[in-house]
Amino acid sequence: MSNGQPPLDSPKIRRLTPVLEPGHTYASVTDKIASIVLTRPMSLGWLAGFTLSFSVLMMLTVAIAWLIMKGTGIWGINIPVGWGFAIVNFVWWIGIGHAGTLISAILFLLNQKWRTSINRFAEAMTLFAVACAGIFPLIHTGRPWMAYYMFPYPSAMGIWPQFRSPLIWDVFAVSTYGTVSLLFWFVGLIPDLATLRDRAKSKTQQIIYGMLAMGWRGSARHWHRYQSAYLLLAGLATPLVLSVHTVVSFDFSIAIVPGWHTTIFPPYFVAGAIYSGFAMVLTIAIPLRKAYDLEDFITMRHLENMAKVMLATGLIVAYGYFFEYFMSQYSGNKFDLYLTQMRFHGPYAHFYYALILCNILTPQLLWFQKVRTNVPVLFLISLIINLGMWLERFVIVVISLTRDFMPSAWGRYSATVWDYATFVGTLGLFTTMMFLFVRGLPAISIAEMRELVAHSEEHE
Amino acid sequence: MMDQRPHLYGVVGEFDTAEQLLRAAAKTRDAGYREIDAYAPFPVEGLSEALGLRRNKVALITLIGGLLGGLGGFGFEYWVNVITYPLNIGGRPFNSWPAFIPVTFELTVLGASLSAVLGMLALNKLPQPHHPLFNVEHFKRATNDKFFLCIEAHDPKFNLSDAAKFLQGLQAQHVIEVKDDD
Numbered sequence: 001m002s003n004g005q006p007p008l009d010s011p012k013i014r015r016l017t018p019v020l021e022p023g024h025t026y027a028s029v030t031d032k033i034a035s036i037v038l039t040r041p042m043s044l045g046w047l048a049g050f051t052l053s054f055s056v057l058m059m060l061t062v063a064i065a066w067l068i069m070k071g072t073g074i075w076g077i078n079i080p081v082g083w084g085f086a087i088v089n090f091v092w093w094i095g096i097g098h099a100g101t102l103i104s105a106i107l108f109l110l111n112q113k114w115r116t117s118i119n120r121f122a123e124a125m126t127l128f129a130v131a132c133a134g135i136f137p138l139i140h141t142g143r144p145w146m147a148y149y150m151f152p153y154p155s156a157m158g159i160w161p162q163f164r165s166p167l168i169w170d171v172f173a174v175s176t177y178g179t180v181s182l183l184f185w186f187v188g189l190i191p192d193l194a195t196l197r198d199r200a201k202s203k204t205q206q207i208i209y210g211m212l213a214m215g216w217r218g219s220a221r222h223w224h225r226y227q228s229a230y231l232l233l234a235g236l237a238t239p240l241v242l243s244v245h246t247v248v249s250f251d252f253s254i255a256i257v258p259g260w261h262t263t264i265f266p267p268y269f270v271a272g273a274i275y276s277g278f279a280m281v282l283t284i285a286i287p288l289r290k291a292y293d294l295e296d297f298i299t300m301r302h303l304e305n306m307a308k309v310m311l312a313t314g315l316i317v318a319y320g321y322f323f324e325y326f327m328s329q330y331s332g333n334k335f336d337l338y339l340t341q342m343r344f345h346g347p348y349a350h351f352y353y354a355l356i357l358c359n360i361l362t363p364q365l366l367w368f369q370k371v372r373t374n375v376p377v378l379f380l381i382s383l384i385i386n387l388g389m390w391l392e393r394f395v396i397v398v399i400s401l402t403r404d405f406m407p408s409a410w411g412r413y414s415a416t417v418w419d420y421a422t423f424v425g426t427l428g429l430f431t432t433m434m435f436l437f438v439r440g441l442p443a444i445s446i447a448e449m450r451e452l453v454a455h456s457e458e459h460e
Numbered sequence: 461m462m463d464q465r466p467h468l469y470g471v472v473g474e475f476d477t478a479e480q481l482l483r484a485a486a487k488t489r490d491a492g493y494r495e496i497d498a499y500a501p502f503p504v505e506g507l508s509e510a511l512g513l514r515r516n517k518v519a520l521i522t523l524i525g526g527l528l529g530g531l532g533g534f535g536f537e538y539w540v541n542v543i544t545y546p547l548n549i550g551g552r553p554f555n556s557w558p559a560f561i562p563v564t565f566e567l568t569v570l571g572a573s574l575s576a577v578l579g580m581l582a583l584n585k586l587p588q589p590h591h592p593l594f595n596v597e598h599f600k601r602a603t604n605d606k607f608f609l610c611i612e613a614h615d616p617k618f619n620l621s622d623a624a625k626f627l628q629g630l631q632a633q634h635v636i637e638v639k640d641d642d
Contacts, residue, residue, distance in 0.1 A: 172563045172567065180573045224508045
């Protein structure tokens with residue numbers, strides 16, 4: 001939106017839009033970011049958003065309670081479609097998380113300065129998305145109270161997990177991913193928690209932030225080791241994030257089901273994950289910068305860069321779609337050929353066309369600078385891509401399962417109201433945690449913003 | 461007890477910019493002080509070198525943690541699926557090692573990450589709820605916009621008035637005595 005900040009966003013000098021608007025000092029970035037947490041009064045908008053999110057979260061608890069009482073029969077799943085919404089949503093959520101790790105780890109290793117003001121809430125987004133994702137396989141087991149069977153523990157029955165199964169790989173990949181994301185996020189937060197501790201006025205805040213900051217005092221010796229640990233974590237999180245969606249894609253590609261049994265799945269899943277994740281980062285960043293006047297920190301440069309990453313990963317995803325199609329034709333495998341026919345002409349063809357529209361055609365608008373710098377349009381595109389990536393997983397799961405090898409095994413799938421309640425419910429869980437996060441913790445890394453200030457002073 | 465003079469922790473100087481702190485740290489070391497530490501609201505480039513800090517052990521700890529996680533992970537899978545609970549899955553060999561790699565990899569990353577973070581905290585002796593510097597009111601700004609250099613009392617060369625004068629000579633904004641009252 002150009003009406004808010006006319007001179008700096010005008011097209012002529014837009015190329016020079018910095019990652020931090022000029023004129024900021026160490027104290028001003030500290031004040032601005034810490035005040036959102038410590039002093040800013042609760043706004044009506046926040047309260048309304050939180051109330052709505054929390055109500056939707058309550059719907060999730062009802063849906064899960066009913067599921068536990070009645071079993072997975074309340075969902076639309078049956079044979080042949082045993083996976084349905086639960087796995088679609090699981091893959092969608094875990095993919096969303098990937099952009100957070102990409103921003104915090106890979107862009108850190110590549111020394112991209114523009115990551116600084118978006119990495120904190122992108123990491124938070126990762127954590128919350130992994131939490132939402134984790135719910136689905138858990139409740140999809142049908143007896144979630146038995147889910148601990150998946151972990152290797154010395155059971156009295158003397159049985160152990162079967163480590164050749166991708167579903168067990170999934171357990172390890174997702175739980176490791178959740179743990180490492182939490183560590184990375186927390187390590188990044190320590191110096192900022194100390195800032196909050198030292199600025200907090202109320203005793204409660206001092207105690208809570210004080211305990212979380214663990215006595216951080218900014219000692220050079222501490223920073224020395226802190227930086228090593230942070231760099232190592234970034235180096236470890238980078239292959240981890242690639243491995244997680246690879247393992248998720250193995251859940252499909254190890255099976256022989258038509259449309260799943262393909263080697264393109266790992267890279268194409270990873271690209272899709274980053275694609276949807278950046279869309280979600282934009283979906284969060286755009287209202288966030290508006291609501292808390294953070295346009296100085298999350299500048300047009302950030303939005304534009306994220307749009308470019310979406311365009312690039314969107315093209316990789318398009319390449320994946322094309323090669324899925326090409327390989328089915330080239331292989332001459334009749335089941336694969338038939339599945340492709342079903343994608344274009346089967347009962348779920350409208351999902352496939354919607355997917356092409358959302359994931360391939362819409363992002364082509366991002367080639368235009370006018371679109372990339374138009375905030376409302378960018379917001380809309382991010383929502384469309386989020387939807388498109390959900391459709392992609394629906395197409396993969398449902399079309400393949402309803403049309404496998406024998407016509408006698410074909411079937412239909414339609415979601416029930418409980419499927420929708422659970423899915424929408426996790427959106428409520430996600431936004432509830434996001435609302436609490438922006439008021440409880442600094443949504444932008446204060447320490448790293450000070451580094452940016454220091455660097456911009458050097459260049460002056 | 462009551463009138464006992466509080467034990468002295470050191471003397472701390474406050475600076476406005478990272479450059480001043482860097483210069484002060486280098487000069488303090490040149491002057492022969494060894495037990496010194498600097499405090500900054502963000503990692504200042506070159507400060508570790510100015511203070512003469514050696515390479516730290518975080519990377520080594522991370523390597524060991526990663527190796528333990530990876531070897532332990534693979535060894536555990538081998539023990540489970542070959543020795544204690546062998547299952548014939550599609551006629552694959554019991555030790556079908558390629559299928560064990562994803563979990564081995566995840567556990568390598570998990571072991572390395574946990575040791576990086578816990579190792580860093582342990583070497584930094586955190587959590588540490590109280591520190592003498594927290595007695596200094598000005599020090600609150602070490603997590604905001606000011607830079608501090610502390611000459612600690614257990615430095616062999618330490619003498620309160622000399623050290624304070626020395627810091628003043630480095631154009632510190634404030635020079636404050638740090639008491640250790642516990």
